[in-house]
Amino acid sequence: MAVSRERLYRVGEVAALTGVSIRTLHHYDEIELLPPSGRSEAGYRLYNDADLLRLQQILTLRFLGFSLDQVCDLLSRPDFDVEASLRIQRRVLRDRIDELERIETVLGELLERRQMTGEWAWELVASASASIQAEMKLRGEQMSEYYTRDELQQRLAEIGKATPAEVIQQTEEDWTALVREVRANRDLDPTDPRAQALADRWNELTQDMAHWFGDDPKLANSIQRNYAEGVYAEIADAPTMEDFAFIQKVNAARKSE
Amino acid sequence: MAVSRERLYRVGEVAALTGVSIRTLHHYDEIELLPPSGRSEAGYRLYNDADLLRLQQILTLRFLGFSLDQVCDLLSRPDFDVEASLRIQRRVLRDRIDELERIETVLGELLERRQMTGEWAWELVASASASIQAEMKLRGEQMSEYYTRDELQQRLAEIGKATPAEVIQQTEEDWTALVREVRANRDLDPTDPRAQALADRWNELTQDMAHWFGDDPKLANSIQRNYAEGVYAEIADAPTMEDFAFIQKVNAARKSE
DNA sequence: ATAAACCCTCACGTTACGTGAGGGTCAAGG
DNA sequence: CCTTGACCCTCACGTAACGTGAGGGTTTAT
Structure with a gap:
């Protein structure tokens, strides 16, 4: 059993690889959401592959609208399973795509009505707002x-x-x-x-x-x-x-x- | 020329109609992004249809990732045109849908590889993170x-x-x-x-x-x-x-x- | 051995509201 | 006529998730 020398990344490398800011990594460390699995002698944060996977989960969940607190909860649940989570994430993404398409058509109708009649269909204006608001709130609830x-x-x-x-x-x-x-x-x-x-x-x-x-x-x-x-x-x-x-x-x- | 009695809405009604919070309306008034076109004698904010249209634009633009400052700028540009803006919004939405689909397939690949090989494809993990980060940053840039x-x-x-x-x-x-x-x-x-x-x-x-x-x-x-x-x-x-x-x-x- | 390029830890700033506190307004009912 | 409940107002402080330096070590390439 060789001590399989796992690849280690410093903040800058993780940032370059994933696109998150260094400050964000600091922040996630502070709140104990993603503490690096190691530190160098000089105190440099050192991340390994498992950390990157966790980061991916964090980013996706945040993208889907969870707060960092909620992400914390989810990831620390004893029965949390990355694969199941990935499946759910895909389902949510598909749902969200549907929602965006709905919004797109609502805007389309609004525009069309305006161009046909020269007037604004105020009820459509309101419902467009409502759609968008709903989609924005949906995140995390x-x-x-x-x-x-x-x-x-x-x-x-x-x-x-x-x-x-x-x-x-x-x-x-x-x-x-x-x-x-x-x-x-x-x-x-x-x-x-x-x-x-x-x-x-x-x-x-x-x-x-x-x-x-x-x-x-x-x-x-x-x-x-x-x-x-x-x-x-x-x-x-x-x-x-x-x-x-x-x-x-x-x-x-x-x-x- | 009859004084065409336009419909007027109070904060609560606008909130009910569009789904935004009352506080948000207050906020948009404070920063002069959406000052109500009128006030009642008692100081109640009174919004008309044009205000609702402006609100719709604000919400959509915010949804697309603009900051309130940017929205302010956009809406106050002398050449701003709601219809043109709507067309742009639809295009942006379609682009965003494409992006989401891309992310969905990236997650799919990641999951598939994991299930086929039993191992995590670390480069895919990183690229999934990068995709998501890109999509999150894209907003407003x-x-x-x-x-x-x-x-x-x-x-x-x-x-x-x-x-x-x-x-x-x-x-x-x-x-x-x-x-x-x-x-x-x-x-x-x-x-x-x-x-x-x-x-x-x-x-x-x-x-x-x-x-x-x-x-x-x-x-x-x-x-x-x-x-x-x-x-x-x-x-x-x-x-x-x-x-x-x-x-x-x-x-x-x-x-x- | 000396920049240049990274990294660290504070610590305060920012955005877009949330959340009361304290207090007028207005239509319906006793 | 007066009260009560549902709205509305204006402060004003709270919050989430970082951004943005300040001040100071570390590593590495020349």
């Missing part, structure tokens, strides 16, 4: 969900194992029953006591499940998002967004009393 | 080139004035002569000494001109771009992309010796 989805499966599986089977089955039955009732009564006035009773049961069940999830708001958030994206659309008795909306209205009506 | 075309004319005019007329004429004659010769000999082998002689003269002339441009790399870059887009296509004796390509090949052949 919706993004983290991409990284949570896979994890989500796993977490749910864990929770599943840690919970007695009868409890799970019971809960599922409760849910399906409740969802059916809600769906049959979605036209009730939010102030109707029957609606409030339904909301009560709903909140209770949610509480129970929340208890399983622990105090992890991310998990809840992910589930929400997955709903919004229709991940569970095929499951007939899973609550839909309309169901959620109804319950929210009822809860809101109660609060405002 | 190369970007301004798209918008510089008009400015370019002006700068060239300035330089023209600051340089004695005979020198300019001499240079122009040198260029036309050289370009004709190059065009007649573009099928020469890059290693041919005659080709190299041409390349030498070319490089020398380029040096001379570079000297006029001072140390402003942006200017040089702009010229490159304008060439690529065929701005000077009508000028018969202006070098074409093929001419450039030929010289580059010759230079490359020389270096690799």
